[in-house]
Amino acid sequence: MFKQLFGRKPIRRATIPATTQISKNQTASPFNQGLALELQDNLAMIKMQMHNPSDLMIREFTIGEEQHPCALVSFDGLVDTTLINDQLLKPMLHSYHHAAASPTELMTILTQQILTTYDLEIEDVVDDMLSALMSGNTLLLLDKLQQGILISSCGWKTRAVEESQTESIIRGPRVGFSEDLRTNTAMIRRRIKDKNLVFDTYQIGSRGKREVVVTYIADIVHPELVKEVTRRINTIDIDDIEGSGYLEQWIADSFLSPFPVILNTERPDKVSGSILQGRVGILVDGDPFALILPITFASSMQSPEDFYQNWLISTLTRALRMISAFIATFLPALYIALLEFHHGMIPSKLAFSIAGAREGVPFPAVIEAFVMEFTLELLREAGLRLPKPIGQTIGIVGGLVIGESAVAAGMVSPVMVIVVAVTAIASFSLPSYSFAISLRMMRFGIMLIAAVFGLYGIILAYIMINIHIVNLKSFGIPYSTPFAPIFIRDWKDLILRAPLFFLRKRPKMLQTKNEERMLPRRK
Template identity: 40%
Template sequence: MQRTAGQGTTGQGSAPPPSSGDRGALVPALADNLKRIRKQLGASGDIVIREITLGSPQPIRAAVLYTDGLADKQIIHESILPSLMTVSAPHSAEPLLPETGAALLARIQDTVLQVGELKAVPDLAGVLREMLSGNTVVLVDGVQSALSVGTPGWKDRAISEPAVQNVIRGPRESFTETLRTNTALVRRRIRDERLRCEQRAIGSVTHTEIAIMYVDGLADPSVLQEIDERLGRIRTDAILEGGYIEEFIQDKTLTPFPTLFNSERPDVIAAGLLEGRVAILIDGTPFVLLVPALFNQFFQSAEDYYQRADIAIFLRILRYLSFFIALLGPSLYIAVTTFHQDLLPTQLLISLASQREGIPFPAFVEAMMMEIAFEILREAGIRMPKAIGQAVSIVGALVIGQAAVEAGIVSAAMVIVVSLTAISNFVFPSFNMAISVRILRFGMMLLAATFGFFGVTIGLLALVIHLCSLRSFGVPYMAPFGPYNTQDQEDAIFRLPHRMLNKRPQMVNTSDAVRDRTPDWEPEN
């Protein structure tokens, strides 16, 4: 796949070509073009069509079209319209001849309009797409093409602190819902001429703009080719969030684990690009996809690289420990209290037996009730208004837990186990991985209640086999643990000091493995 700087690719996933009907090529007559545009857009009150007369030896009718609310009206009223209304015949010593519409439109593009990005639009479908993207379209009578002026000016959310991936030390910027703002946030951090940004539109109705960003010379060409092919195979009418793209292009759908990484932090995406990964930015969402994604990547936080290496190592070990607690906490309690009481110290066994005296349910039913109750409280806290959501969820958990113990429905030890499991689930930096563990926890509880430690062991073996079978755009999901790679261990569970991190991940980057030198690369002429 040949790629050139500054030029995007248009695959099968792009907006479909216009048909030969009303959305086909423009006609010379301005009135006919306006009639077709009004027919396509209906009686939409936010569509503005301003007909004007352009000055020339022989006046020519023209029209300015834009969408109110998407286009910048200040630029239109203070720059575009005044410039067009004062168009006069070109200065020449020779007698003036009537100027054709095509020549007038070319003169407008070359010398009259000096704002925004200008480009010719040959068909009606392109005119509609430009208008609905916030641009202003100029139509001239007698010309079978239009002129698009870049004037997007809708209101967007200001850059704010990350809402999900918070850190104590590090940048306080997060992506927004505007694609061009997000690409600028990445370019601010990677000021290198090799950073590429290729755009395309996906969705036959929404025509959602997406951008593929990568560093030329660092990203694997086979991964870029695979991304291009998978995006090209997307057939849908709407892309409203990055989750749509994620489901369409992920390697394996029958898995609870995420095989694409997403982040709302520009510094995380920039770091991924510098390792040789590829970012997919979608207009309308503050979350950016990063591929390929590895299992250990979901346990790494941006703060690991802003703190000292010893602190980062401690925090990473804590996250892996929390992973096993969140996955196996209730299962181990069920297995021990149901099948393997002889493994407990006598004093602890007597204490647990006294607590469970009078409890009418087995440990499995006990754990399932508490886990489901906590999941309900968690979801309720998210959906409630922010002013009361957190208070209701905390009070609800305390009241229900205390009342359940006093009523003899569950034991106090079970409340402790479920609470510790829930808290451990919040340690993960990635919300996607936390959800996967929440789902798998119920299956492990069932295996523990049926077969004890033997069932937990079988579940873990099946989980490891499944993880080793996953791939993310051709890269083994469990790398660098399986297949084992010694070099990549320097930033897996442990994070060595920055002076020793002089190699990029070998399983991700295959072209330029050394961080502290510039590869032999020359810009194309």
């Protein structure tokens, strides 16, 4: 059935061999060959294999007393032309005093005495050279030599480091990741000056060859977690991953679950804090969002600001988020159930007030709730897609105008508008956007169940959600941890955020190699 619907069978994570993707990549490319002896033949081969692109720049020149033919090859827009002119062309064109008996000796002189760039390497496989060119490197070719020199010269335009747009906080660092991978790794390196901080780099995609960096602290993280992350990344068989969302969907434990089992964030402090706990971070080139794994249900309720504020304030805000998650999921369904099935559970004065407000409303509560919730989702989506000033205006003015007009026309009751508004505010208070979307999606199903079965249906839905959470895993860690299985020590940083000097050990559920977060107190 899965093969007919989706074109392939679902992946069973525990049975995929770790060498599947590696063996495919080794045999997929037809250009795993060396260079020719003649320089012009090599330039013609590069043009042919790249289909003679208009942005391919080739600068031919001669160097040395023997006037040895050479060529610089790069892509316009991907390289720093100032670096090429000042640190490559000028030193080589003014190197007449160097004499070399062979092209091999000339290459040695170039790499050891003339070229002033920091990062360069000698390459002899054409496919690797082409991949490096498309990554912003410059290729130096010499006549009568079947090797080339790859020089790091990346210089494309990048967005400046700005504040995170999706995870705003009151107190804390004001920086967020950008689309440049090296800028993002440098942000983490600046925060964690530890020799055991590791950045493992992978190239994903048979055509895109996008760089993916897996970061962790070697003497903290559990080795099996790193091995499992590596194995799942090696199973990716796709043309290109256009962002971290592709990677997240590919390596996640369950594609049928509405809950995110991998956390995404724009904040470097959130990533560094997570890997200090013993988790793994993943960065994708060209994407300002990083991935954190493994996570639990409670991870989506926590914010980096919890550790920048007093522990009492942080505990209060976490408790409010838990209540907000319940309200965002069940409040409309509870309103429908009480109004349609369980009138006796409503206090008399409140029941009379609701009945008076609903006088003249032509629709039952369930239709009223669905119409208002659907309208709210439309306004929310429209506000995201429109330019910021217009989007904010549409969200505020649109909600006020539509709500007031609907009440004035007698289509919905004022109580229903209040219920929908409180539900929307509760969903906005959650720090994880992906988790909030999951709750919004489940809310519609629970509303339908409440319209058919009343409170019994809501209780049944609540039990089913808990069963699903208990059975869900994130890279081997139960999603309900530390509630079930119970790790009492981890409850210090759950809903309660204990004072920092009580958080002396890392989460027990991660089974880290080094549990101590603080040095023992001096006697």
